[in-house]
Amino acid sequence: MxxxxxxxxxxxxxxxxxxxxxxxxxxxxxxxxxxxxLVGVGLVAVLVFWVFEALPFQDLPAHAGLIALRHRFSQSAFEQHFFVLAxxxxxxxxxxxxxxxxxxxxxxxxxxxxxxxxxxxxxxxxxxxxxxxxxxxxxxxxxxxxxxxxxxxxxxxxxxxxxxxxxxxxxxxxxxxxxxxxxxxxxxxxxxxxxxxxxxxxxxxxxxxxxxxxxxxxxxxxxxxxxxxxxxxxxxxxxxxxxxxxxxxxxxxxxATTPPGSLPVVPPLVPLFxxxxxxxxxxxxxxxxxxxxxxxxxxxxxxxxxxxxxxxxxxxxxxxxxxxxxxxxxxxxxxxxxxxxxxxxxxxxxxxxxxxxxxxxxxxxxxxxxxxxxxxxxxxxxxxxxxxxxxxxxxxxxxxxxxxxxxxxFQAEAAGYQQVLGRLPVNARVLNLPVDPNSDVFTAHPFVHYDKLALADRPLVVSDIWFHQGSALYPTPDNPAVRLPASYSESDLKGIDWPAYQLSDWDFVLMRTKPSAPQPTIPSAFVLEEHRGGWWLFRHTAAAHSNPAGDAHGLP
Structure with missing residues (x-):
C-alpha cells in the first residue's frame, strides 16, 4: 500500500x-x-569545520597525520624504518x-x-x-x-x-x-x-x-x-x-594480523563497564x-x-x-x-x-x-x-x-600550538604527554592528538598511532612506541611515571597543560625548547638541535 x-x-x-x-x-x-x-542552517553547520584554524574535534588531528603518513609513505625512508603500511x-x-x-x-x-x-x-x-x-x-x-x-x-x-x-x-x-x-x-x-x-x-x-x-x-x-x-x-x-x-x-x-616486518600488536580487549x-x-x-x-x-x-x-x-x-x-x-x-x-x-x-x-x-x-x-x-x-x-x-x-x-x-585555548609544533624538525621522535587535554569550552579531550598536526606536515615518529586495520599501519621493532609503558594512555594520563619511560627513545617531549599552569616537572635529560600558552616542547640534550627553519613548515 x-x-x-x-x-x-x-x-x-x-x-x-x-x-x-x-x-x-x-x-x-x-x-x-x-x-x-534548511540550506542556510546547513551552510552554518558546514562552516564550523572550515572557518577556524584550531580544530576542537578530538580525533581529526590524528586522522590528518595518518592520511599524510600513508600518502607519502612510499617516498619516506624514515617512516618506512618505523612503520609497515599494509x-x-x-x-x-x-x-x-x-x-x-x-x-x-x-x-x-x-x-x-x-x-x-x-x-x-x-x-x-x-x-x-x-x-x-x-x-x-x-x-x-x-x-x-x-x-x-x-x-x-x-x-x-x-x-x-x-x-x-x-x-x-x-x-x-x-x-x-x-x-x-x-x-x-x-x-x-x-x-x-x-x-x-x-x-x-x-x-x-x-x-x-x-x-x-x-x-x-x-x-x-x-x-x-x-x-x-x-x-x-x-x-x-x-x-x-x-x-x-x-x-x-x-x-x-x-x-595475517602481523604484516611482514612488523611486530604483533594485540591490545587487551578488556571490557570497561x-x-x-x-x-x-x-x-x-x-x-x-x-x-x-x-x-x-x-x-x-x-x-x-x-x-x-x-x-x-x-x-x-x-x-x-x-x-x-x-x-x-x-x-x-x-x-x-x-x-x-x-x-x-x-x-x-x-x-x-x-x-x-x-x-x-x-x-x-x-x-x-x-x-x-x-x-x-x-x-x-x-x-x-x-x-x-x-x-x-x-x-x-x-x-x-x-x-x-x-x-x-576555543581558538584562544589552542593558541600557541603552531609555533610550538613548528619547532619540531623533520625525522624527530616525539613523545606526546597531554597532561591536561581538556577544554573549558567543549566537553571531551580536544588536545589529545595535536601532535599529529606536525605529522601531517613532515615525517616524524609520534608516540601514539592506531595500529590496526583501520589505520593500515603497524610498528616495526625499531618503533619506540612499542616500548612505551603499559601506563601510557595519551587520552587519559593519570600521571607520568618517568622511570618507566625509555627516554633515550625520544628526541622531544610535547606537553599540554592549562595555559595558566606553571612549567611541568620533567627529567633533567630534557631542556625547554619552546613554550606558548599551554604548549610545552622539551628537547633531549642528546638530540641534535631543532631545525632553525622549523617555523617555516607552515602548519595549517
Missing amino acids: TPQPSDSLEAPAAAQATVAGGATPALRSRTRAAWIG PHIGPYSLFRFLGEGFVRVIGPVGAVRALATLPVIATPLALLFARRRLYDDRSPSYGFIGLALSFGLMTLLGFASYLLGVSVMLVGLTLWLELMVATDDEAPDRTRRELIVAAFAPLMFVAHGHAFVLFLLCAGVSTIATGNRFARILRIRALVPALALAGWVAWLERG QTPAEKLGLLVTPTLMTRTGIDFIIAVVVWFFAVACTVLTVRSIRSGDGVKVAAEVRHSRALYASALALGLVFLALPHAIGWFGFVDGRLVPMVLYLALLGIRRSVLPPSFLRALDTGAPVVAATIAVLAMVASYR
Whole structure:
C-alpha cells in the first residue's frame, strides 16, 4: 500500500485551505521558506569545520597525520624504518579511500575537514530520504533534525568515520524496509529491490564495521517484527554478499594480523563497564558538545518529544494483521522494534573494549534516529505537529550557532600550538604527554592528538598511532612506541611515571597543560625548547638541535 502524502508545514487549518489546484500560495511560500532555511542552517553547520584554524574535534588531528603518513609513505625512508603500511579492504576502507582522494587536492588537514563535513551533509539527507521513501513525507523537518543530531559528543570526539557509516546505514535500512514491504505485498519490483539491497549492503560494511553490525541487528529484528515473516526471512539472502565480504575480512585479520616486518600488536580487549548513572548520562550525548548547558537542555527536550511521539505512534500500530495494514504502519512497527532492540543492547554493552571506546554511547543516536523516523504524522495532535515543524528548525539553528560560537572561543585555548609544533624538525621522535587535554569550552579531550598536526606536515615518529586495520599501519621493532609503558594512555594520563619511560627513545617531549599552569616537572635529560600558552616542547640534550627553519613548515 502507498503511504499517504504528508507535508511538514501542513497544519489542519492549512489543509482545509487547499484548493483544487493543490496547496494554497501561503502554504507553498512557507514550505519554500523552510527549505531555504534548511540550506542556510546547513551552510552554518558546514562552516564550523572550515572557518577556524584550531580544530576542537578530538580525533581529526590524528586522522590528518595518518592520511599524510600513508600518502607519502612510499617516498619516506624514515617512516618506512618505523612503520609497515599494509592496507586491505575492511570496515574503514571508505574513510581511507576518501581521505586519500581529498589529500591530493586540499592537503591532510583540509582532508579531515572535508571528512568531518560529510556526516553533517549525509545525515540530514539520509533522514529526508528515509521519511520520503517510507512515509511519503516531503517536508524539510527531518533535515533540520539531521543537522541538530549531527553535532553531538561523537562529533566532538572526531568519530567522522562512524557518523558517516551511520548515514550510509540509515539509507541501507530504508532500502531494506522497502524490500520487506514489497515482499509482503508480492510487489512486481521485489526482485529488483532485493538486488539493490544486495549491491548496497557491502558499502555499509566498508563504511564502518560497527554501523554494519547495527544494520544487521535492525534488519533481523524488522524481518520478524511484522508482515509475512516467512517470506521476509527468505530475503536475508540479499545480505549474503556483504556477509561473505565481512567473513573474508575477518579471516584475513585472524590469519595475517602481523604484516611482514612488523611486530604483533594485540591490545587487551578488556571490557570497561560504567555505572548506571554514567550510562544514563549518555542519553544527552546526541547533542552534547559544549559546557554551556544549552545543548544539554536541547537533548532532554528532543528525548521527551521523541518518547511522547513514540507513545502516540505505538498506540496506533498495536492492532491489525501485519500483512494487511498500511505500509507505513509496518514501517513504524519495524523501526520501533529495532529501536527497542538497540536500546536493550545499549544497556548490556560495556563503555569500552580495549582500544575501542564509546561502545555503548554509539547506539544512543541510533535509538533516537529510529524512534523519530518511526513517527506517524497522521496520529499526532496539531500541537505536536507544530512542535515538530517549528521546533526542529529552531533546535538545528541553535545547535549550529552554538557550535560556531564555541569554536570561536576555543581558538584562544589552542593558541600557541603552531609555533610550538613548528619547532619540531623533520625525522624527530616525539613523545606526546597531554597532561591536561581538556577544554573549558567543549566537553571531551580536544588536545589529545595535536601532535599529529606536525605529522601531517613532515615525517616524524609520534608516540601514539592506531595500529590496526583501520589505520593500515603497524610498528616495526625499531618503533619506540612499542616500548612505551603499559601506563601510557595519551587520552587519559593519570600521571607520568618517568622511570618507566625509555627516554633515550625520544628526541622531544610535547606537553599540554592549562595555559595558566606553571612549567611541568620533567627529567633533567630534557631542556625547554619552546613554550606558548599551554604548549610545552622539551628537547633531549642528546638530540641534535631543532631545525632553525622549523617555523617555516607552515602548519595549517
